[in-house]
Amino acid sequence: xxxxxxxxxxxxxxxxxxxxxxxxxxxxxxxxxxxxxxxxxxxxxxxxxxxxxxxxxxxxxxxxxxxxxxxxxxxxxxxxxxxxxxxxxxxxxxxxxxxxxxxxxxxxxxxxxxxxxxxxxxxxxxxxxxxxxxxxxxxxxxxxxxxxxxxxxxxxxxxxxxxxxxxxxxxxxxxxxxxxxxxxxxxxxxxxxxxxxxxxxxxxxxxxxxxxxxxxxxxxxxxxxxxxxxxxxxxxxxxxxxxxxxxxxxxxxxxxxxxxxxxxxxxxxxxxxxxxxxxxxxxxxxxxxxxxxxxxxxxxxxxxxxxxxxxxxxxxxxxxxxxxxxxx
Amino acid sequence: xxxxxxxxxxxxxxxxxxxxxxxxxxxxxxxxxxxxxxxxxxxxxxxxxxxxxxxxxxxxxxxxxxxxxxxxxxxxxxxxxxxxxxxxxxxxxxxxxxxxxxxxxxxxxxxxxxxxxxxxxxxxxxxxxxxxxxxxxxxxxxxxxxxxxxxxxxxxxxxxxxxxxxxxxxxxxxxxxxxxxxxxxxxxxxxxxxxxxxxxxxxxxxxxxxxxxxxxxxxxxxxxxxxxxxxxxxxxxxxxxxxxxxxxxxxxxxxxxxxxxxxxxxxxxxxxxxxxxxxxxxxxxxxxxxxxxxxxxxxxxxxxxxxxxxxxxxxxxxxxxxx
Numbered sequence: 001x002x003x004x005x006x007x008x009x010x011x012x013x014x015x016x017x018x019x020x021x022x023x024x025x026x027x028x029x030x031x032x033x034x035x036x037x038x039x040x041x042x043x044x045x046x047x048x049x050x051x052x053x054x055x056x057x058x059x060x061x062x063x064x065x066x067x068x069x070x071x072x073x074x075x076x077x078x079x080x081x082x083x084x085x086x087x088x089x090x091x092x093x094x095x096x097x098x099x100x101x102x103x104x105x106x107x108x109x110x111x112x113x114x115x116x117x118x119x120x121x122x123x124x125x126x127x128x129x130x131x132x133x134x135x136x137x138x139x140x141x142x143x144x145x146x147x148x149x150x151x152x153x154x155x156x157x158x159x160x161x162x163x164x165x166x167x168x169x170x171x172x173x174x175x176x177x178x179x180x181x182x183x184x185x186x187x188x189x190x191x192x193x194x195x196x197x198x199x200x201x202x203x204x205x206x207x208x209x210x211x212x213x214x215x216x217x218x219x220x221x222x223x224x225x226x227x228x229x230x231x232x233x234x235x236x237x238x239x240x241x242x243x244x245x246x247x248x249x250x251x252x253x254x255x256x257x258x259x260x261x262x263x264x265x266x267x268x269x270x271x272x273x274x275x276x277x278x279x280x281x282x283x284x285x286x287x288x289x290x291x292x293x294x295x296x297x298x299x300x301x302x303x304x305x306x307x308x309x310x311x312x313x314x315x316x317x318x319x320x321x322x323x324x325x326x327x328x
Numbered sequence: 329x330x331x332x333x334x335x336x337x338x339x340x341x342x343x344x345x346x347x348x349x350x351x352x353x354x355x356x357x358x359x360x361x362x363x364x365x366x367x368x369x370x371x372x373x374x375x376x377x378x379x380x381x382x383x384x385x386x387x388x389x390x391x392x393x394x395x396x397x398x399x400x401x402x403x404x405x406x407x408x409x410x411x412x413x414x415x416x417x418x419x420x421x422x423x424x425x426x427x428x429x430x431x432x433x434x435x436x437x438x439x440x441x442x443x444x445x446x447x448x449x450x451x452x453x454x455x456x457x458x459x460x461x462x463x464x465x466x467x468x469x470x471x472x473x474x475x476x477x478x479x480x481x482x483x484x485x486x487x488x489x490x491x492x493x494x495x496x497x498x499x500x501x502x503x504x505x506x507x508x509x510x511x512x513x514x515x516x517x518x519x520x521x522x523x524x525x526x527x528x529x530x531x532x533x534x535x536x537x538x539x540x541x542x543x544x545x546x547x548x549x550x551x552x553x554x555x556x557x558x559x560x561x562x563x564x565x566x567x568x569x570x571x572x573x574x575x576x577x578x579x580x581x582x583x584x585x586x587x588x589x590x591x592x593x594x595x596x597x598x599x600x601x602x603x604x605x606x607x608x609x610x611x612x613x614x615x616x617x618x619x620x621x622x623x624x625x626x627x628x629x630x631x632x633x634x635x636x637x638x639x640x641x642x643x644x645x646x647x648x649x650x651x
């Protein structure tokens with residue numbers, strides 16, 4: 001084991017996969033000499049050179065399109081979007097071309113590509129409306145894509161390796177607020193399988209279903225709730241698509257209470273989706289209404305105080321759990 | 329480039345006839361309600377472009393295609409039976425009925441696929457060219473696009489990336505002057521100035537009469553050979569004309585009937601080539617009639633095959649979503 005930040009763990013994952021498999025290469029804006037807008041690819045240009053760490057023009061559509069073309073022709077591209085918000089420019093290539101490539105052509109090809117993108121808000125360092133969105137909801141809707149959002153360095157590295165080795169297009173979301181979060185990471189090669197959720201805290205009273213930065217907010221809330229006799233079980237979804245319903249259902253059938261927590265917008269969002277699945281899969285076990293914590297349907301404001309009003313905070317989680325558990 | 333062999337001339341003539349017969353058969357099936365799904369976008373009038381480009385490529389070279397892509401596929405070597413079966417949404421189609429006319433691919437003959445969204449397939453061919461360059465092969469990628477696609481940002485991104493990375497790409501522009509149902513000169517600022525556009529992007533430029541299959545074949549051959557030998561990307565500007573509407577039964581408000589009749593009379597690429605072949609003394613009228621008869625038979629057989637093929641089994645609906 002060694003200590004690594006979330007950002008370092010991702011960088012280790014990229015480097016190890018590039019050493020292991022010569023068909024893996026990187027492309028994106030400023031990822032070469034500059035090392036990436038958030039420094040994720042620092043040092044990789046020196047080790048792998050300009051052929052495999054490719055600086056692109058500021059052209060998100062062709063970053064995704066060229067990744068797809070190279071993937072169906074036999075390589076394993078890992079594309080970087082400078083911000084998840086900017087992937088809207090590449091949306092057609094990702095959603096209409098990459099996601100459907102295998103399906104629409106009746107299985108003639110596969111598209112083993114990863115599109116990495118930083119998402120989410122940073123509070124005091126946030127840059128406003130098109131630098132802070134949780135774009136998870138944009139992608140989970142799309143058949144053919146897999147969508148990943150790790151919450152720890154261990155998961156980030158292990159899930160990234162799985163994503164690179166996977167034969168499908170994978171949207172790999174990285175939460176900006178977690179980039180400097182440090183934790184233990186194994187020295188040896190390991191993977192975290194896609195499609196498997198992780199129980200980040202055991203508890204018997206209520207299940208919190210969540211992901212990304214909200215995992216840490218839920219864990220923080222759990223400490224407070226424990227003082228009140230509420231033991232919160234925190235499930236980190238990790239792979240947003242395909243969803244590990246079994247882990248969620250097993251937990252809710254044990255605790256009989258559920259709160260769904262997502263940083264994305266409320267309408268048509270993942271929290272609502274998780275809630276509906278729990279409702280249909282666990283109704284007979286539920287003792288109370290499902291708690292629903294998500295962002296207000298308002299763009300992410302630049303001002304810190306306004307941002308905190310729009311996005312879920314630990315206090316919102318506390319309130320939702322207390323209400324669901326009848327302790328409000 | 330050396331003059332095409334007699335065998336190549338026959339292939340060109342046959343292929344153009346095959347495309348025309350195929351398109352006319354698809355339109356007929358559409359009119360009769362047999363091909364009742366989606367749209368059918370005929371490339372009649374543009375056969376020389378698909379043929380000249382397709383026959384200048386190796387089997388392992390890549391193409392990406394458009395919503396008007398039947399001809400591109402046939403010229404690249406697609407099986408007419410499997411192509412027609414795909415149009416009719418049958419299980420024996422290239423995409424097992426999942427794709428259809430506008431979303432057909434044939435990877436075994438080097439087709440990365442037809443992309444229905446205008447311009448969408450262009451960057452994918454650029455990506456395939458990148459892969460081939462990185463793998464060290466000498467395969468070339470040819471995205472087909474219309475001049476209407478010059479309104480799409482990603483097409484310009486494709487020109488730019490192919491140029492700055494010096495990728496083996498030949499952009500084959502079918503410049504028919506119409507963007508769906510609007511004239512291109514009203515919609516695309518550089519519509520008649522592709523030489524300047526290519527120069528600004530650092531693409532080698534080849535401008536040809538797209539109704540002349542020999543001219544297209546010659547220019548495409550030179551562009552492809554240069555790209556294959558590492559001299560970078562090119563833009564092949566083929567001035568052509570679409571004899572049919574955007575789709576079967578489109579009203580065509582953007583041009584007069586007389587214009588179409590005039591172009592059919594004077595700019596038919598098959599009639600033009602037929603006169604050339606007869607004049608060359610290498611082919612007799614009987615030789616050419618035999619080639620046209622063969623393409624007609626192949627298309628009849630393809631249509632029969634497609635109509636009598638089974639539908640995909642509904643229980644397989646979720647196949648191919650993930651690898």
